[in-house]
Amino acid sequence: MVEPTLRDIIDIDDLRGMMCFFHEAVGLSVGILDADNHWLISLGWQDICTEFHRGRQETRSKCLLCEARIQEYLTDKEYLSYPCPNGLMETAIPILLNAQPIGYFFLGQFLHEQPDVDFFRRQAIANGFNVASYLAAVDRVPVVSRQRIDDLMRFFIRFFGLLTRIGAENQQRRLAELETQEAKEQLEVRVHERTRELNDALLEVGDLAAQLSETLQQVEHLAVTDILTDTYNRRKFDEAIRYEQQRTREGHQPFSLIMYDIDYFKKVNDRFGHSCGDLVLKRLCRLIRGLVRQGDLLIRWGGEEFFILLPGTLLNEAGQLAERIRQEVAAEVFPQAGSITISLGVAQLRDGDSIDSLLKRVDDALYQAKQNGRNQVFLGSELLATGTC
Known part of the structure; x- marks a missing residue:
């Protein structure tokens, strides 16, 4: 059969x-x-x-x-x-x-x-x-x-x-x-x-x-989200920054990076407790998400440190956005914690940049903003004149 x-x-x-x-x-x-x-x-x-x-x-x-x-x-x-x-x-x-x-x-x-x-x-x-x-x-x-x-x-x-x-x-x-x-x-x-x-x-x-x-x-x-703040995490940041670097190499407009953290955030935790500190981080992220453009990425780097990746954005435009964010945060009143400020460093991907060199420049810019008295915006291009890049 x-x-x-x-x-x-x-x-x-x-x-x-x-x-x-x-x-x-x-x-x-x-x-x-x-x-x-x-x-x-x-x-x-x-x-x-x-x-x-x-x-x-x-x-x-x-x-x-x-x-x-x-x-x-x-x-x-x-x-x-x-x-x-x-x-x-x-x-x-x-x-x-x-x-x-x-x-x-x-x-x-x-x-x-x-x-x-x-x-x-x-x-x-x-x-x-x-x-x-x-x-x-x-x-x-x-x-x-x-x-x-x-x-x-x-x-x-x-x-x-x-x-x-x-x-x-x-x-x-x-x-x-x-x-x-x-x-x-x-x-x-x-x-x-x-x-x-x-x-x-x-x-x-x-x-x-x-x-x-x-x-x-x-x-x-x-897989790509920070649970506390509902922002993107390092995994998403690594994917996104490599993607933007490749786009720049292919002839697209360079991108810029803002790095910021909360001034004296340890005092908030010490005075009001870590639960209050977590609420501050959540509210701060909601505020900043309302200020950035669609397509910009808000990433939690760790603790109170954050990045904002700005595709197709030149340094001066990124600096203007950073200043607006700084002002809006300074004007906000946070429950229990009251007023807080943030310091921001800004850098743009330049010819010959690696991701590590870009991250170092924006980190140096943030450090300089804090050295200048905090509640400041510092552009990475100014580091060339000071010899710190």
Whole structure:
């Protein structure tokens, strides 16, 4: 007897609809390969693959190598999680019928951790890709934890087990109808029961997809946010300043940086307690967020020290904003603490600057503002005249 194929027991159009729903909800690439290595469903491949990896012979051959070796690796594994030679993660499970694979389900083109920018930059250069476009495509690749992928693949193992079982039973039902009406009625009862299970499974997919989407958004926000002040943290700062440095090298307008901290903040904590100090930090950040422009980034560096990253902003413009912030803070009355002041240093990325040299110049400017009596704004360009840069 000829064994049924995946197309024989599953309606591919219906399955594609379910996979489209899953992809749109979660954002991960989905693929289903039959036992003869023909793609039945292929959804949502990342730009880095379609626009770059598949477009060059060397990188394309690595993609095809992964596909060709799946059957070998899945012979004794419940599912396989593997890194593509081009740098992305993929997972696969066999779709089994009577313990034999009749196809393979892929969930792919993601990363478990934030991308190694240097690795992908070298890869772009080695393969002749446009570096900026390639890194932008890398940035769009979703980052998903290993635990979340494990949870998803365990679900799909059960899901396809249920789906193939129902499909096989449907085929058996059609054959049995040719023999006796009694067998047909019995199988219809079983199909009804299995269909109800499938509907329950589909509802579970919808709930899981919605939960995954919400969880991924929360994780992404928490990963780059300072919990106390709801400003960005150092991780986000490192990403943003390197991005702005690259934009400047590509011909965009230079950016500027403001560094500030609260004058005599230790006295606030010592006199009123750390809870009052935390309230001061929160209120100060809310005040400053209302003064900066959309697209400017407010970052907590540590303690009472903060950065404001100003894309496309020259030094004098940044200095004017810093002065306005200083005045608004000095005029604000903080609960319990009363009036506070801040000192601000300002610097602009210059030709030949590294990130470290820019950070040193803005830190020196802040130090000079404090040396001048606090509640001051000091521009980094003035450090050239004083010999402190």
